[in-house]
Amino acid sequence: MNDFFHRVRERYRYPAIILRAMVVSDLKLRYQASFLGYLWTLLRPLAEFAILYVVFTKFIRLVGGPDWAICLLLGTVIWGFFGELTVQGLTSIVARGPLLCKVNFPRYVVVLSVTVSVVISFILNLVVIAIFMLASRVFVGVEALWFLLLILELVTLTVAVSLFLGALYVRLRDIDYIWQVLTRAAFFATPIIYSLSLVPEKWARILVLNPVAQIIQDARHVLVSDQYVTISGLWGTEWIRAVPIGITLVLAVTSVIFFRRRSRSFAEEA
Amino acid sequence: MMGGPAIVVSDVSKDFLLPHLRRTTLKSRFVSLFRAPQTLEVQHVLHEVSFQVEKGEFFGIVGRNGSGKSTLMKIMASIYAPSSGGVSVFGRLVPFIELGVGFHPELSGRENVYLNGALFGFSVKEIDAMYDDIVSFAELEDSMDQLFKYYSSGMQVRIAFSLATRAQADILLIDEVLAVGDAAFKSKCRDYFHELKRRGTTIVFVTHDMASVREFCDRVILLEGGRITAEGGAAEVAQKYLETVIPAKRAAQAQAKGS
Numbered sequence: 001m002n003d004f005f006h007r008v009r010e011r012y013r014y015p016a017i018i019l020r021a022m023v024v025s026d027l028k029l030r031y032q033a034s035f036l037g038y039l040w041t042l043l044r045p046l047a048e049f050a051i052l053y054v055v056f057t058k059f060i061r062l063v064g065g066p067d068w069a070i071c072l073l074l075g076t077v078i079w080g081f082f083g084e085l086t087v088q089g090l091t092s093i094v095a096r097g098p099l100l101c102k103v104n105f106p107r108y109v110v111v112l113s114v115t116v117s118v119v120i121s122f123i124l125n126l127v128v129i130a131i132f133m134l135a136s137r138v139f140v141g142v143e144a145l146w147f148l149l150l151i152l153e154l155v156t157l158t159v160a161v162s163l164f165l166g167a168l169y170v171r172l173r174d175i176d177y178i179w180q181v182l183t184r185a186a187f188f189a190t191p192i193i194y195s196l197s198l199v200p201e202k203w204a205r206i207l208v209l210n211p212v213a214q215i216i217q218d219a220r221h222v223l224v225s226d227q228y229v230t231i232s233g234l235w236g237t238e239w240i241r242a243v244p245i246g247i248t249l250v251l252a253v254t255s256v257i258f259f260r261r262r263s264r265s266f267a268e269e270a
Numbered sequence: 271m272m273g274g275p276a277i278v279v280s281d282v283s284k285d286f287l288l289p290h291l292r293r294t295t296l297k298s299r300f301v302s303l304f305r306a307p308q309t310l311e312v313q314h315v316l317h318e319v320s321f322q323v324e325k326g327e328f329f330g331i332v333g334r335n336g337s338g339k340s341t342l343m344k345i346m347a348s349i350y351a352p353s354s355g356g357v358s359v360f361g362r363l364v365p366f367i368e369l370g371v372g373f374h375p376e377l378s379g380r381e382n383v384y385l386n387g388a389l390f391g392f393s394v395k396e397i398d399a400m401y402d403d404i405v406s407f408a409e410l411e412d413s414m415d416q417l418f419k420y421y422s423s424g425m426q427v428r429i430a431f432s433l434a435t436r437a438q439a440d441i442l443l444i445d446e447v448l449a450v451g452d453a454a455f456k457s458k459c460r461d462y463f464h465e466l467k468r469r470g471t472t473i474v475f476v477t478h479d480m481a482s483v484r485e486f487c488d489r490v491i492l493l494e495g496g497r498i499t500a501e502g503g504a505a506e507v508a509q510k511y512l513e514t515v516i517p518a519k520r521a522a523q524a525q526a527k528g529s
Contacts, residue, residue, distance in 0.1 A: 013391075013393075014391050017388045017391060017392070017393050018388050018389065020388070020394070021384060021385050021387075021388030021389070022388075024384075024385075025374060025377055025381060025385050028377060028381060029374065029376055029377065032376060099371065099372055099389075100349075101344070101349060101367075102349070102365070102367040102368055102371045103349070103365070103367075103371055103372070103389050104347050104348050104349045104365070105389075172296070174296045264351040265351065267344070267349045267350055268286065268350055
């Protein structure tokens, strides 16, 4: 057993060292010349939230349910994580091209390093949400623990998509533009600025099969109010969860296989 | 340390698809659906190259530009995958394809030391321990907190080299390192190579400089058009290399005169 741990440590020592160095230098570089620095990680989603809040609670009164402001924030933060990581993951391999053709290290480290820095901002954003929840006296019970599983699902899905896009972008540069259009469409097909209860049920049942939609509605359900409808509520069975979770797992497996196969030639093509 | 091979290269070939012919956009893929399939132009960079580097050997690879030296190095470092054939490496191999890999102009000298050190496999703790030595060897004690873009190229090379000498390796792949830097730097490089030789580190050395081939190499191969055309002692292969270059030079001179 000790031997096993020793082997695992030996094998992942080098990737771990590189991962750490990349994350640290990325964080240093990101806000280096800015006056407020890391504060931007908090300020940006807050500003975005302020815009959405004004537009969707003052101008367009599209209230999706109780404590709608918090649900709005929850939706934008979850979607923000997915959007940010996939966009950065897409270009990450090509951006590291000059390094990849001089040093041999496991290529997945590049995508992981992007993941870590986006996860850090995500956690900070969640802290902001927690503060808003306390301020508006939304208190959670033990069922909030489900949220941890939802995060796990979200991270798995997003990393899988990022690996896939990152590997694909090396060969097919159009994917950058295609992805911009797709995420724009997906933004409106996902209950971020609206709640699924506002969508005709036959459409809602289809939209919620998208893992991100399922995650957002579930998060609202467990963290804010059980009036927010979930995938199992829409379909009347818990088994339907197998669809978004299945999509996530299939994407994870195919992306890893695809990435591994393609990564051998990244050094030549990136 | 001695005895047995350090690197075995067997029947390695490498082909590249010429980049301008690769279909990288949807449009070109789409257009090519309606066209007779293009015969892709393939560049054969290496043809069934086989050789063996013994432990503790200082092994030279020479050849003109475009003869496949760097590709061969990258295959030995498993940065490129060979199209066919294989490479076995016995021991910890560190490639110096370039000095200062990963250096970022917007980071300070100190931060770059940690970043570049990580690529050599050093943890933060390990660099902490040798940081002062690295800096004093590079004679840059006063400028480590400056941004790297304000370093002169000489300073950049000094810190990169100072880091490189720290790499813990049984086998080093060195590509044309001596080509940069002034006389003082070259003499430091020379001392380092002698030190490596004494320690019994296996070294694969790519260069155009026949003087350093004669000074260091135990055995040399000559690459021409992706094939090994000579293999043997340093003096003998260096001579052959010069013979391949000089006729080409004369021909070029003749052409220049003619035009």
